[in-house]
Amino acid sequence: MTGLVFSAFSIVTALGAGQKATLAALHEGRSGLAPCRFDTLPIAAHAGEIGGLEKWPLTGTLARFDCRNNRLAALALEQDGFPDILEAAKIRHGPARIGVFLGTSTSGILETEVAYRHSHPETGALPDSFNYAGTHNTYALGAFVREYLGLSGPSFVVSTACAATSKAFASAARMISAGVCDAALVGGVDTLCGTTLFGFHALGVIADGPCRPFDARRNGISIGEGAGFVLLERRRREHGADAIELLGTGESSDAYHMSSPHPEGAGARAAMAAALASAGLRPEGIDYVNLHGTATVTGDAAEDRAVSGIFGHTLPCSSSKGFTGHTLGASGVVGAIFGALAIQNGFIPGSPHTGEVDPGFASHYQSVGREARVRRVLCNTFGFGGVNCSLVLGRKA
Amino acid sequence: MHTYLDGIGLLAPGLESWGAGRTVLAGEVPYFPSETPLPVAAVLPANERRRAPNIVRVALATGMEALGASRRDPAVVPAVFASSGGDGNTIHEIMTALASPQRELSPTRFHNSVHNVSAGYWSIATGSRAATTSLCCHDGSFAAGLLETAAQAAACEVSILVSSDTSYPYPLGAVRPVGVPFFGVALVLSSTPSSSTIARFTVGTSSEKASCFPDDPALESLCHASPAARCLPLLVALAKGTAAVVTLEYLPDLMLQVEITPHMDERSRKT
Numbered sequence: 109m110t111g112l113v114f115s116a117f118s119i120v121t122a123l124g125a126g127q128k129a130t131l132a133a134l135h136e137g138r139s140g141l142a143p144c145r146f147d148t149l150p151i152a153a154h155a156g157e158i159g160g161l162e163k164w165p166l167t168g169t170l171a172r173f174d175c176r177n178n179r180l181a182a183l184a185l186e187q188d189g190f191p192d193i194l195e196a197a198k199i200r201h202g203p204a205r206i207g208v209f210l211g212t213s214t215s216g217i218l219e220t221e222v223a224y225r226h227s228h229p230e231t232g233a234l235p236d237s238f239n240y241a242g243t244h245n246t247y248a249l250g251a252f253v254r255e256y257l258g259l260s261g262p263s264f265v266v267s268t269a270c271a272a273t274s275k276a277f278a279s280a281a282r283m284i285s286a287g288v289c290d291a292a293l294v295g296g297v298d299t300l301c302g303t304t305l306f307g308f309h310a311l312g313v314i315a316d317g318p319c320r321p322f323d324a325r326r327n328g329i330s331i332g333e334g335a336g337f338v339l340l341e342r343r344r345r346e347h348g349a350d351a352i353e354l355l356g357t358g359e360s361s362d363a364y365h366m367s368s369p370h371p372e373g374a375g376a377r378a379a380m381a382a383a384l385a386s387a388g389l390r391p392e393g394i395d396y397v398n399l400h401g402t403a404t405v406t407g408d409a410a411e412d413r414a415v416s417g418i419f420g421h422t423l424p425c426s427s428s429k430g431f432t433g434h435t436l437g438a439s440g441v442v443g444a445i446f447g448a449l450a451i452q453n454g455f456i457p458g459s460p461h462t463g464e465v466d467p468g469f470a471s472h473y474q475s476v477g478r479e480a481r482v483r484r485v486l487c488n489t490f491g492f493g494g495v496n497c498s499l500v501l502g503r504k505a
Numbered sequence: 506m507h508t509y510l511d512g513i514g515l516l517a518p519g520l521e522s523w524g525a526g527r528t529v530l531a532g533e534v535p536y537f538p539s540e541t542p543l544p545v546a547a548v549l550p551a552n553e554r555r556r557a558p559n560i561v562r563v564a565l566a567t568g569m570e571a572l573g574a575s576r577r578d579p580a581v582v583p584a585v586f587a588s589s590g591g592d593g594n595t596i597h598e599i600m601t602a603l604a605s606p607q608r609e610l611s612p613t614r615f616h617n618s619v620h621n622v623s624a625g626y627w628s629i630a631t632g633s634r635a636a637t638t639s640l641c642c643h644d645g646s647f648a649a650g651l652l653e654t655a656a657q658a659a660a661c662e663v664s665i666l667v668s669s670d671t672s673y674p675y676p677l678g679a680v681r682p683v684g685v686p687f688f689g690v691a692l693v694l695s696s697t698p699s700s701s702t703i704a705r706f707t708v709g710t711s712s713e714k715a716s717c718f719p720d721d722p723a724l725e726s727l728c729h730a731s732p733a734a735r736c737l738p739l740l741v742a743l744a745k746g747t748a749a750v751v752t753l754e755y756l757p758d759l760m761l762q763v764e765i766t767p768h769m770d771e772r773s774r775k776t
Contacts, residue, residue, distance in 0.1 A: 204759075213619065220596075220677065224604040232676050240681045245589065246620050246641035260758055262710060264642040264649035267591075267620030275638050282656040286506050288710070302603040307615030359583075359636030361628035366556075367616040378634055492616050493625025495637060 109281055109386050111353035111504060112340040115197065115291075118188035119445045120180060121334040121432040122156030126187040131449055137477055139431055139460035141318040141330050146300045149309055154318040156332025156433030157300060158183075166252075172242035173252040175216035176299045181253055184297070184335035194257060197291055197339060207289035208254050208263035209280040211272030211296035213437035213491075215265070216243030218301035249297055261289045269491030270400070272296055273336070273440030274499055278357035280340055295337035296438035304331055304436060311367060318461045319403035319434070321427035322412070322473045325463070326403040332433020336441035352448045355484065355500045356387025362494025369407050373414030375496045376400075376488065380418050383486060383498035391419050393484055394500070396456050397471075398443045400488040401427020402434045408466070411488065416470035426474040430460040440489045444499055447485035451502055456480045506708045508655040509768075511663075511701040512575030513743065514567035514691035517541070517727070517734065522570055530737070530744035536723040543687065548630040556613050557626055558592040563669040563689035564623035565630055571665060571691035575701050579631035582693070583657055583664045584624065586639040587650025589732035590681070591620045593673040600677065623667060636661075646670070647690070647736045648755035651763070655708045658694040667691045670733040684730030690740065702768045704743060711762035715754040739763055 118126065122140025123133040133140065144155035158180060166174040166182065185191070197206060223238040242248050250265040262283065266276045273296030280292035308314050308329060315328035340354060341347075360382060362375035369376070384391065397419065400411055415425055428439075428446050435442050450456055458477035465473045484502030513523040519538040520526030528534045544566045546557050557565075564586060572579050590596065595617045602610055619625070621639035628637055636657075642649035647668040657664035669689035673681055698705070716738035718725040728737040735754045742749035742765050755761045 217596075220600055221603050224600040224676075227604070227676055234676045234680055238680060240677070241643060245643050245681075246591075247589075247643040247646070250641075251643065254756075262649075262652060262759065263756060264640045264646075264653065266638060266640050268624065268637075268639050269619045269621055279638065279640075279653055279656075282653075282660050286656040286659055288506070288652065288656065302608070303599055303610075303615075303618065306603060306608055306610045307599075307612075307618070310610040310612045310615055312612075359638070361624070361634050361637050363628040363632050363634050365629070366553075366622075366625045367612070375634060491621070492619045493621045493637075493639075494628055495621060495624065 109356055111343065111355050112281060112284065113343050113347045114352040114448055115339040115341045116190050116193035117338045117445050117448060118184050118190045119336040119442065120158060120184045120187060121435065121442060122158055122332055123431055125183060127449060131453060133431060134457045134477060135455065137458050137460050139318060141433055147302055147305055149305055151314060152316050153314050154330040155300060156330060158333045170256065172239045173248065175219045175243040177216045177249060177297055178252045180299055180333060180335045181249060181297045182256060184337055185256065190337060193339060201290045203258055204260045205290040206259050207261045207280060207283050207292040208250055208259055209276040209292055209294050210250050210253060211266045211276040211437045211440060212246065212249050213267060213269050213272055213298050214301050214303055215246045215248050217303055219243040221302045267437065268495045269493060270436050270439055271489040271491040271495045271497040272437035274489040274497035275359065277354060277499055278359055278497065281354060281357060291339065291341045293337060294340055296441040297335040298436040298438040299333045300331060313404050315403060319429050320461045321401035321403040321429050321459055322408050322465050322469060323462045324466045326405060326408060328404055329402045330433040332435045334432055334435030334438040334442045336438060336445045338441065350503065352451055352501055353504060355502060355504065356383045358382030358386055358498045360496045364494050367492050369410040369490060371410055373410035375494055376411055376414035376490055377417055379496035379498040380414065380486060383500045387500040389500065394419065394423065394486045395482045396450055396485045397423060397425035398447045398485055398487040399425050399427040400490045402429055412469040412471050421470055422472050424456050424474045425471055426457055426459045430462055443487040443489060444501060447487050447501055450482045450485060454479055454481055456482060506655050506659065508658050508694045508696065508706050508708060509698045509702045510692055510704045510706060511695050511699060512571040512693035514570030516563055516566050517688040518685050527744045530741045549626060553626060553629055558595050558617045558622065559687060560592040560669055560671045561623050561626040563687045564627065564667045567669065567689040567691035568627060568665060568667045571693045575693035577663060577693060580633045581635055583636040583661050584627055585650050585654045585657060585664060585666050586621065586624045586637065587646045587666065587668040588620065589641060589643055589646045589670050592617060592622055593671040597674045597677055623669065644732045644735060645755040646732050648753040648761035651708065652761060654694050658696050663695045665691060665693045668733045668736060670731045688731035688733040690733055690736045704768055705766040707764040709762055711752055711760045713752045713760055713762065715760055716751045
């Protein structure tokens with residue numbers, strides 16, 4: 109594919125708001141996971157909760173979008189100089205030529221959970237204050253962001269479980285290539301809700317403590333909240349040689365099971381191979397792999413086989429989940445931004461809470477962060493439904 | 506953006522398939538929204554068939570009809586699934602369980618609640634390792650899916666759009682009314698014409714108003730009864746088999762326009 113430049117990017121996770129706070133935590137190896145205070149689970153779950161969202165309601169003409177997920181979207185859109193760069197892009201392209209392609213798994217479904225708990229005792233009706241289109245619907249995130257930023261180009265929200273935002277990058281690249289838009293805002297937002305907390309608990313995959321990706325004693329995920337946005341544009345002279353580019357995307361399906369990965373990681377391997385082919389690179393062209401690595405017993409084992417099958421035993425790789433928790437539909441953009449920060453700062457992040465790496469694993473897992481020259485990164489995301497998506501980003505030269 | 510239509514699938518109350526519903530949409534037979542049973546998802550292995558929620562049965566039936574018409578091998582066709590709300594029953598059951606004192610969810614119900622549930626069962630049913638995606642644009646989900654599928658076909662030679670929606674039970678159904686229990690449509694799009702080609706589409710955004718059916722209250726009502734039924738202006742034009750330009754509901758300030766050239770016309774134009 110023709111590379112597209114990250115003209116701006118912003119991030120908010122349990123590590124803090126903005127690139128600076130994120131980078132500081134990555135350097136210190138400091139995890140954002142803490143005992144889950146959000147809801148009452150019958151186990152000692154940890155979560156990567158973002159504090160303070162209850163203090164920033166969406167008001168006025170945006171009140172119909174008010175929910176935890178859209179509040180986090182607004183917070184992320186205010187970080188890292190994003191507003192000024194976006195205003196300049198609106199003048200350059202026109203607001204109708206900037207597409208909005210986002211990802212989420214559960215959007216604002218928490219509002220519906222609360223509405224069902226407060227349904228009318230006799231009729232069962234939901235409270236009048238409940239707004240389905242502005243909160244619960246998967247597209248509520250897209251409608252909110254488009255209106256919040258004054259954009260009027262083509263838009264949709266991808267919801268392929270935990271691979272949602274990575275797929276949104278692939279869609280955005282196709283839309284720009286097809287001439288449907290000239291630039292694209294890509295991003296993802298997911299926030300805590302009962303559906304995912306109790307759902308993953310029902311599957312028996314929530315860790316009893318902070319998650320430990322690739323650890324020999326890993327026993328499940330910690331759910332995290334996260335949001336990230338990237339403005340993708342064709343390269344201009346002002347971008348400079350150092351600008352980070354989306355170089356390739358690769359997508360595949362497992363055709364195996366709704367919620368278990370293919371044991372040999374066949375689909376994951378196909379997605380990585382397709383991303384390398386799309387970027388015109390051989391495996392040696394990659395300096396670091398940001399793994400999906402959610403810390404489930406089977407998921408990490410399958411990814412290890414797939415990654416070592418393509419990249420061998422020496423390429424550094426690590427998962428972000430020990431830092432942020434699994435940010436589900438936002439994990440694609442969180443992983444991509446971790447990758448962009450690794451390239452810009454010459455630093456490969458480690459993996460807090462991972463102690464002894466599974467001795468049966470063949471890939472070169474990096475538990476402790478270290479300085480290194482990083483030119484190109486491959487980022488993995490895999491989701492329910494056997495959906496896989498890999499991105500390659502970096503500097504071409 | 507130009508793309509070629511190679512196959513159509515349809516399933517809704519009173520429209521049992523594209524083959525059976527075509528004469529209704531062409532206006533030759535009046536539309537009667539009869540009870541149409543949901544087909545059994547025979548293409549799934551038995552254990553998955555038992556677990557598959559309604560929206561998957563709709564998606565598989567329409568997708569298989571369209572793919573059969575296109576004579577493509579499903580194992581190599583990337584697929585785009587468009588839906589406003591995923592499986593309505595599953596979401597309602599999860600919301601009800603979470604509001605109960607026990608707050609216990611079934612693992613199967615949880616994995617059936619994801620928006621890409623149809624995509625997951627589709628790849629199991631077809632054995633396809635090709636890319637699948639799943640997207641939403643509220644009432645404009647069909648148009649958004651068509652845009653993505655046309656772009657996907659341009660990049661990968663071929664792609665199938667499967668757009669389906671089911672209704673929510675009460676009380677969610679009272680705030681998000683979907684007037685028919687299910688509606689599904691599927692289109693196979695290709696970057697080049699073939700012997701299966703039905704029509705050529707030129708797809709682009711537009712600021713015109715969405716097409717409607719001022720002379721046919723039954724179709725007009727069905728078109729607004731389900732997000733996936735917003736495809737009807739396109740299907741009616743295809744059923745009539747004549748050249749047409751239709752405008753499909755997409756976003757509040759942006760519509761999707763499709764210029765349809767029936768393939769016979771396309772051939773005669775070229776020669």
